[in-house]
Amino acid sequence: SQKIEQNSEALNIQEGKTATLTCNYTNYSPAYLQWYRQDPGRGPVFLLLIRENEKEKRKERLKVTFDTTLKQSLFHITASQPADSATYLCALGETGTASKLTFGTGTRLQVTL
Amino acid sequence: NAGVTQTPKFQVLKTGQSMTLQCAQDMNHEYMSWYRQDPGMGLRLIHYSVGAGITDQGEVPNGYNVSRSTTEDFPLRLLSAAPSQTSVYFCASSSPTGRYEQYFGPGTRLTVT
Numbered sequence: 001s002q003k004i005e006q007n008s009e010a011l012n013i014q015e016g017k018t019a020t021l022t023c024n025y026t027n028y029s030p031a032y033l034q035w036y037r038q039d040p041g042r043g044p045v046f047l048l049l050i051r052e053n054e055k056e057k058r059k060e061r062l063k064v065t066f067d068t069t070l071k072q073s074l075f076h077i078t079a080s081q082p083a084d085s086a087t088y089l090c091a092l093g094e095t096g097t098a099s100k101l102t103f104g105t106g107t108r109l110q111v112t113l
Numbered sequence: 114n115a116g117v118t119q120t121p122k123f124q125v126l127k128t129g130q131s132m133t134l135q136c137a138q139d140m141n142h143e144y145m146s147w148y149r150q151d152p153g154m155g156l157r158l159i160h161y162s163v164g165a166g167i168t169d170q171g172e173v174p175n176g177y178n179v180s181r182s183t184t185e186d187f188p189l190r191l192l193s194a195a196p197s198q199t200s201v202y203f204c205a206s207s208s209p210t211g212r213y214e215q216y217f218g219p220g221t222r223l224t225v226t
Contacts, residue, residue, distance in 0.1 A: 008153070032213065043117075043203050043217030044156070089156070093213055100146070100171065101215060105155035 002027045004104040006090060012110045013080055021075040021107045023090035028102075030092040033066055033073050038087045038106065047088075048075075080111045114139050119204050119218035126194040126225045134189040134221050136204030144207045145187040146171070146215065147179065149200040156203065162187055163209070194225045 005024045013019050023033070032051045036044035050057045050066045050073065057064045063076040077084050087108045091101040120135045138145065146161040148171075158171030162181040176198060178190040187206075191198060201222050205215040 004155075034212075034214065036215075041220075043205075043220055044215075045217070046212070046214035049212045049214065091156075091215075100158060100161055102158070102172075103148075103156040105153060 002102065004028070004090065004092060004102060006088075006104040007107045008105060010108040010110055012112065015080060015082060015111055015113050017080055019077040019080050019084070019109055019111070021088050021090075021109065023073040023075070023104055025071050025092060028071070028092055029094065030068075031095040032093045033064075034091045034093065034101065035062075035064060035073075035075050036089040036091060036103075038089060044089055077109075080109075082111050082113060085109055085111050116140065117204055117206055117216050117218035119202075119221050121221060122219065124221060124223050126191070126223065128194060128196060128225060130194050132191050132194070134191075134202055134204075134223075136187045136189065136218060137185050138187075138204075138206040138216070139185065140206060140208075140216065141184060142206035142208050142216070143184070144209055145181065146205045146207075147177070147187070147189045148203045148205065149173065149198075150203060150220075151200050159189065159202075191223075194223075196225045199223060199225045 003026045034049045035047045038044040061078045065074045087106040089106040090104045117138045147159040148156040160179040162168045204218045207215045
């Protein structure tokens with residue numbers, strides 16, 4: 001069956017360090033992968049999209065990699081700040097299904113001073 | 114632009130009652146989706162629509178109905194509420210082009226007793 005795995009345990013890091021979050025999937029052939037941020041009591045907010053033919057995408061302090069051979073995406077936040085503390089969700093989309101994302105369970109990131 | 118709006122924010126129902134969760138978007142997006150979010154389960158797709166008059170089932174459609182008579186509105190109906198439907202419900206909209214990013218509403222927290 002199809003499965004998307006993100007670390008269920010919270011990731012605690014110190015301010016200024018790089019946070020790395022993992023998204024692994026099985027039995028999918030995604031056309032693209034997205035990362036969202038979710039704060040408590042709010043809906044997810046889109047951060048980045050990476051397509052199957054792209055290896056890496058960057059946006060300011062964020063970097064996403066996508067390895068379709070390993071079936072894995074890594075999400076990096078450099079120079080982490082306490083304001084980056086949130087839950088981060090990965091989501092897979094298959095060809096022709098822009099309205100039909102499949103989400104991972106999310107990883108909670110806590111950045112401390 | 115208000116983006117995606119959802120009403121109500123909170124709702125308590127008794128088992129067997131019916132109700133409609135409202136969702137509206139003012140971005141002229143063709144695609145709209147309903148998700149439920151439960152602890153440890155992530156976001157799961159209930160129903161989605163790729164345009165007015167077109168709807169389809171997602172991963173967990175049982176117990177829910179939808180219709181899409183206009184581009185702007187996508188209500189979700191609970192036919193006979195059950196305690197298993199206690200959850201946070203999110204509506205999202207997206208465009209079929211570009212980054213496929215989904216814009217989420219603030220959510221409705223539903224408790225069925």
